[in-house]
Every structure is written in C-alpha cells, then in structure tokens.
Amino acid sequence: MEPNLRIEQALTRAIDLATAPPGPPRLSSAIRHAVFAGGARVRPKLCLSVALACGDDRPALSDAMATALELLHCASLVHDDLPCFDNADLRRGLPSVHKAYGEQLAVLAGDALIVTAFQVLGIVATSAPTRSGRMLATLATAGGARTGIAAGQAWECEEQVSLPDYHRAKTGALFAAATVGGASAAGADAEPWRALGEKLGEAYQVGDDLRDAICTEQAIGKPVGQDPLNGRPSAVAELGIEGSRRRLDRLVQDALRSIPPCPGRDLLRAGILQEMHRVLPCKLSMVAA
Amino acid sequence: MEPNLRIEQALTRAIDLATAPPGPPRLSSAIRHAVFAGGARVRPKLCLSVALACGDDRPALSDAMATALELLHCASLVHDDLPCFDNADLRRGLPSVHKAYGEQLAVLAGDALIVTAFQVLGIVATSAPTRSGRMLATLATAGGARTGIAAGQAWECEEQVSLPDYHRAKTGALFAAATVGGASAAGADAEPWRALGEKLGEAYQVGDDLRDAICTEQAIGKPVGQDPLNGRPSAVAELGIEGSRRRLDRLVQDALRSIPPCPGRDLLRAGILQEMHRVLPCKLSMVAA
Numbered sequence: 001m002e003p004n005l006r007i008e009q010a011l012t013r014a015i016d017l018a019t020a021p022p023g024p025p026r027l028s029s030a031i032r033h034a035v036f037a038g039g040a041r042v043r044p045k046l047c048l049s050v051a052l053a054c055g056d057d058r059p060a061l062s063d064a065m066a067t068a069l070e071l072l073h074c075a076s077l078v079h080d081d082l083p084c085f086d087n088a089d090l091r092r093g094l095p096s097v098h099k100a101y102g103e104q105l106a107v108l109a110g111d112a113l114i115v116t117a118f119q120v121l122g123i124v125a126t127s128a129p130t131r132s133g134r135m136l137a138t139l140a141t142a143g144g145a146r147t148g149i150a151a152g153q154a155w156e157c158e159e160q161v162s163l164p165d166y167h168r169a170k171t172g173a174l175f176a177a178a179t180v181g182g183a184s185a186a187g188a189d190a191e192p193w194r195a196l197g198e199k200l201g202e203a204y205q206v207g208d209d210l211r212d213a214i215c216t217e218q219a220i221g222k223p224v225g226q227d228p229l230n231g232r233p234s235a236v237a238e239l240g241i242e243g244s245r246r247r248l249d250r251l252v253q254d255a256l257r258s259i260p261p262c263p264g265r266d267l268l269r270a271g272i273l274q275e276m277h278r279v280l281p282c283k284l285s286m287v288a289a
Numbered sequence: 290m291e292p293n294l295r296i297e298q299a300l301t302r303a304i305d306l307a308t309a310p311p312g313p314p315r316l317s318s319a320i321r322h323a324v325f326a327g328g329a330r331v332r333p334k335l336c337l338s339v340a341l342a343c344g345d346d347r348p349a350l351s352d353a354m355a356t357a358l359e360l361l362h363c364a365s366l367v368h369d370d371l372p373c374f375d376n377a378d379l380r381r382g383l384p385s386v387h388k389a390y391g392e393q394l395a396v397l398a399g400d401a402l403i404v405t406a407f408q409v410l411g412i413v414a415t416s417a418p419t420r421s422g423r424m425l426a427t428l429a430t431a432g433g434a435r436t437g438i439a440a441g442q443a444w445e446c447e448e449q450v451s452l453p454d455y456h457r458a459k460t461g462a463l464f465a466a467a468t469v470g471g472a473s474a475a476g477a478d479a480e481p482w483r484a485l486g487e488k489l490g491e492a493y494q495v496g497d498d499l500r501d502a503i504c505t506e507q508a509i510g511k512p513v514g515q516d517p518l519n520g521r522p523s524a525v526a527e528l529g530i531e532g533s534r535r536r537l538d539r540l541v542q543d544a545l546r547s548i549p550p551c552p553g554r555d556l557l558r559a560g561i562l563q564e565m566h567r568v569l570p571c572k573l574s575m576v577a578a
Contacts, residue, residue, distance in 0.1 A: 018434050018435065019434055019435065020435060022436065023433075023434045023435040023436070023440050023443075024434075024443040024444050024446070026443065026446055027440065027443035027446070028434060075400070076400075079397075079400060082396065084391075084392035084396065085393060085396075102373075103373035104373050104442075104443075104446050105443060105446055107368055107371065107374075107396065108368075108434075108439045108442055108443045109434075111365075111400070111403060112432075112433060112434035112437075112439040112440075114400060114404060115432035115433050115434075115437070116429070116433065116434070118404075118428075118429060119429035121425075122422065122425030122428075122429055125414055125418065125421065125425055126419055126421075129418035132414065132415075133411065133414045133415035136407065136408070136410075136414055137408070137411050137412075140404055140405070140407060140408035140411055143401070143404035144404050145307050145308055145312045145313075145317060145397075145398075145401035145405070146308065146309060146310075146311065146312040147311065147312070148401075150316065150400050151313055151316065151401075153393075153397055154312075154313040154315065154393075154394060154397045156393070157313070157316070157391065157393050157394055157397075158313050158314065165311065
C-alpha cells in the first residue's frame with residue numbers, strides 16, 4: 001500500500017479508537033481537528049521510508065511507530081499554538097485548535113494525543129516485545145524533558161540557550177525517533193539510523209526558520225515573522241539568510257551520506273531528496289539538490 | 290519495604306531519569322515541583338495495596354504501574370491549575386506550577402509527566418510482555434479522551450453533563466486503573482478489580498466536592514469554594530451536603546464489598562478504610578466507618 005494512504009488509515013484507526021463514544025464530543029472533535037487538518041506527515045513518512053528500506057517485515061509495527069510519532073507531533077503543535085506560547089490563530093491555513101475550540105480543549109486535546117501515541121504502541125507491544133520495548137523508549141525519549149520536544153520548547157524559557165541543542169530537541173528529536181523507530185519496527189540495528197534523523201531534523205528546522213523569514217502567510221498557512229516577534233532562537237537570527245541556506249545544504253548532504261547499508265538505500269535516498277524539496281520554501285529548494 | 294517508601298523511591302528513580310542533564314534546568318525543576326510537593330499518593334498506594342493483596346510476585350511491575358499512575362495524576366493537576374481551567378495559585382499549600390514557573394513551563398511539565406508515565410511502563414515492558422501490555426492499555430484508558438482524565442476534564446466544556454459520567458472519568462478512571470493495574474502487575478485476573486477502583490474513585494470525588502464546600506483553604510492546602518465559582522458539576526450542587534455524605538458512605542461500603550477473593554483481602558480492606566479516613570474531610574470521616 002502507498003505510504004501516504006497507510007499513514008492516513010493508521011491515523012484514522014488510532015483516532016477512531018481514542019475518540020469513540022462515550023467520550024465528550026467537543027474534545028473528540030478538537031482531537032480530529034488537530035490530526036486531520038492537512039499535515040504534511042513528514043515524520044511518519046520518514047519512519048515508513050526507513051522501515052521499508054530495512055525490509056518492513058512487520059508493517060503493523062512500522063504503522064504504529066509512524067502513527068505514534070505523528071500524534072506526538074500534532075500534540076506539540078496544539079500546545080505550541082496556545083496563547084502562552086505562540087498565540088497562533090492559524091495552523092495549516094485553518095484556525096488553531098484553541099481558536100476553534102477554546103484554550104481548555106486545546107490543552108486537553110494535546111494531552112489526549114500524547115496518551116494516544118503511547119496507546120498505539122501499547123496495542124502492538126505484546127506481539128513483539130523486544131522491538132516494541134525499543135519503540136516505546138524511542139517515543140518517550142522523543143517526547144521527553146531531557147532531549148525531546150518538551151525539552152526543545154522549554155529551552156525557549158531558559159536564559160542561556162545553545163541553538164544546536166535547542167533545534168536538536170525541538171525538531172531533531174522526532175526526526176531521530178522516526179529513523180530509529182522505523183528501523184526498530186523492522187527489526188534492524190536501530191542506532192546507526194540516528195544520524196540520518198538528526199541531520200534531517202536540523203535541516204527541517206533551518207528550513208522552517210527560513211520560511212518564517214522569507215515566505216508569506218498565504219504560502220505556508222500560518223503566521224510568518226514569529227521568531228523575532230517571540231524572541232525565539234533561530235538559524236536566520238544567528239546565521240543570516242545566506243548562512244542558513246548554506247547550513248541547510250550541508251545538513252541534507254550529511255544526512256544522505258549517513259544512511260546505513262540496507263536493501264533499499266537508493267530508493268530511500270531519492271525519497272528523502274524529493275520530500276525535502278516538497279517541504280522547503282520554493283525559493284530554496286535548489287540548495288538541497 | 291514499606292509502601293510509602295517504595296512509592297517515593299520509584300518516583301524519584303523515574304523523575305531522576307526524566308530530568309537528568311542535558312534537559313533544560315527550569316523544566317526539570319518545574320517537573321520536580323509538580324511531583325514532590327507533598328502529594329498524598331492515594332492512587333499509587335491503592336495500586337500497591339491491590340498488587341500486594343494479589344501476591345505481588347513482580348514488585349518492579351507494581352512499582353512501575355504505581356509510579357505511572359501518580360505521574361499521570363500529577364500531570365493532570367498541573368494542567369487543571371492553569372489559568373484557562375481553575376486558575377489556582379495554590380496546590381497542596383505551595384504555589385501551583387504555573388505560579389512558580391510560568392504558564393509555558395506548566396504546560397510542558399504536564400506534557401513531560403505524561404510521557405514519563407508511559408516511559409516507566411516501557412522500561413519493564415520487555416521483561417513481562419503480557420502483563421505490561423495490559424498495564425499500558427490500562428494507563429492509556431485512564432489518561433484518554435473517552436473515559437479517562439482528559440475526558441473527565443473535557444466534560445466541563447460540554448453543555449450537557451451527566452454527573453456520574455463526569456466523576457467516573459475525572460476521578461474514577463485513575464482509581465480503576467490503580468486496582469486493575471495493580472492486579473495486572475501481579476499477574477492476577479484484573480477485570481474483577483475494576484469495581485473497587487471505580488467505587489473508591491467516586492467516593493474520593495464526592496469527598497473532594499465536600500471538602501471544596503465545607504473546608505478551609507488552610508485545612509486542605511488549596512483554594513476552596515471553586516466548584517460553584519467555576520460552574521463545575523459537583524455532588525454538593527446536585528445532592529446537597531447531607532445527600533453527598535450519604536452517597537459517600539454507600540460508595541465506600543459498595544467498594545469494600547466488591548473486593549474479589551484474594552490472599553490479602555482482610556488487610557486490603559483495613560488499609561482502604563484507613564486511607565479513606567485519612568484523605569476525607571475530618572468532619573466526615575465517621576461516615577465511612
């Protein structure tokens with residue numbers, strides 16, 4: 001089955017399970033809004049691509065890992081948009097969850113999505129204990145307070161921030177979990193896959209900082225110019241636009257070089273390049289060629 | 290080892306792991322504030338009591354379940370205290386997390402505690418796949434958007450609320466997870482333990498509503514009179530003080546009668562009665578005798 005379709009079907013199964021009656025209807029609706037609002041599914045696609053490159057002999061496991069990562073990502077977006085953080089009215093061109101459903105349901109939808117992410121891994125855990133143990137640890141690290149997305153967002157509340165540490169946690173954590181988790185789901189030796197995820201995560205974050213600096217709200221479906229407005233550390237603030245473009249280029253090249261030997265190496269490489277072109281601002285897509 | 294000590298040691302191990310360097314120091318501090326601020330540990334004590342009543346042959350599993358439940362509970366308290374919900378300045382006589390660390394770190398500390406709860410179960414998952422699968426499902430249900438604490442809090446955002454559904458999700462879910470999870474951790478048939486948790490959860494919630502109505506802020510370490518102020522459904526609003534006292538009494542009696550046959554039945558019964566006396570408002574403690 002085509003990866004995009006696999007991902008949407010797996011997400012639908014997970015959210016149907018998490019929001020079936022007798023749950024409170026407005027919370028269910030807020031959760032669906034958070035998950036099914038046109039996300040690019042970058043992380044689950046990367047996870048499935050790595051699993052496929054490693055043989056993908058247990059698709060139920062790679063589907064679960066991909067789904068869990070996307071749910072954790074959606075949770076972080078909902079919470080990041082809250083008034084106390086970015087106070088963003090728009091996300092992917094639609095009202096953010098707190099704008100559409102209020103702040104209370106946005107907090108709770110994010111919480112429920114974190115729970116659902118782990119629930120999805122819990123469902124497959126008994127059938128493949130060793131792989132699932134690694135997948136659970138990978139997801140927990142990616143979400144956590146040390147090097148995960150909670151840490152990444154929290155670095156914005158510290159007086160001293162190192163930009164690479166901040167980016168590694170805020171964005172790199174879920175990308176590293178996508179590659180390590182995808183390899184784990186396929187029963188491969190997972191640690192050699194970490195560098196690919198880390199490099200792609202950094203590249204994606206630099207790309208995001210560039211989009212914030214040079215794109216229009218219409219083009220990317222969310223407010224731009226937010227990084228300087230929120231005093232947030234950004235590659236553009238540190239390296240300028242040209243410096244950030246060079247950094248992005250180097251990160252993508254490093255990422256591709258880091259791919260471990262595996263049956264589907266060439267296909268994975270092509271898929272990653274295609275994906276990076278798709279998600280980067282159009283003016284910049286030549287740099288990663 | 291004495292249960293209180295087991296719980297504190299297990300919580301300390303979990304939080305040390307979740308907040309070790311290189312995590313952002315203020316987030317780590319906010320997480321510690323949320324977990325180590327004098328909680329009564331009602332849910333993990335209930336979990337260990339049930340595990341002990343069922344033989345507790347794998348204490349690492351019951352410790353993990355008890356810890357995970359308390360972390361999920363702490364997360365819900367941090368988020369419930371936020372300005373968009375209760376806007377509570379105090380919790381257990383200390384500043385609430387958002388008062389002490391700001392709203393951003395309160396959101397993130399709650400998120401990280403949910404992640405850590407599942408991480409703790411993930412650590413023991415490979416060593417006992419069948420029991421851990423049940424424990425993971427139990428935790429996910431207890432935290433979730435259908436019948437878990439996210440649902441419970443979200444019922445406050447609906448126009449139509451049934452008080453039993455609301456209480457069952459908001460408080461009963463974690464109590465049911467404590468009994469079902471404790472029994473699962475000990476390898477017992479877990480479903481027959483659900484009624485005990487559900488009844489105790491309802492009793493505890495009715496007791497909480499009564500505390501809000503008749504106690505002083507000094508006596509319980511948090512603002513009182515919040516339920517009518519927040520237009521929140523409450524047993525006192527529906528049944529009055531006398532009606533709530535009678536309901537509480539009946540729930541505790543039903544709970545004790547529901548205990549399934551097990552080696553440690555009498556000790557468990559005595560422990561539950563002692564615990565209910567300890568946590569209920571002093572003026573009411575006679576009712577549960």
